[in-house]
Amino acid sequence: MHALDVLGDPIRRRILELLADGERTAGSLAEVINAEFGISQPAVSQHLRVLRESGFARVRAEGTKRLYEIDGTALREVDGWLARFERFRFERFRDERPGAGAADPA
Template sequence: MHAFDVLGDPVRRRILELLTDGEMTAGGLCDVIRREFGISQPAVSQHLKVLRDNGFATVRPAGARRLYAVDPRGLREVDSWLADFRRFWTPPLHALATELARGKRERRLRAQPDVTDRPPDDRRDA
């Protein structure tokens, strides 16, 4: 299955979002997904299987529990595919960062008192 087919499903995307904060139990994931999407526990298990089988999630046993985590392998495939498209948004983002920095600098300079605005006896010579 192609990475975008895996990520095309909103349930699987939500599971990955939940896992970005760290490991979660299968039961914890199931509770959230069932509440948000109204699907059964077996359906959630199938989504977890798709994520595991396609390199987006890992699972490890911890006693009677199964802990899921993000597996970066699947995300690397997405990142690689997106590499050719970054040229469309990277320069505008750099330009935006430059303009934000320029605006911060101008606000900072406006907030500083101007030495020439003070009476001559208040001016300090360096």
């Protein structure tokens, strides 16, 4: 799955937002996602699997817990793809400057 397809899902984006604040257990992620989206723990596990397999998250075992954290691999891929469009990023602001596009009075 392409990195942008992975990010197209609001549940996966929310999981990444939670992980951006630091490492979280699978259980705590499932609890928040269930409260916000109303999906089951197995469904959250599937989203976590997609994030792992696509390079957005990594997991480690600590006793009986599975701890998830951000993996920057896919984020760098997205960043590289978006870099192609960097010159357009502030185009709207440039066009809204006072006098932008005004005819030369000379």
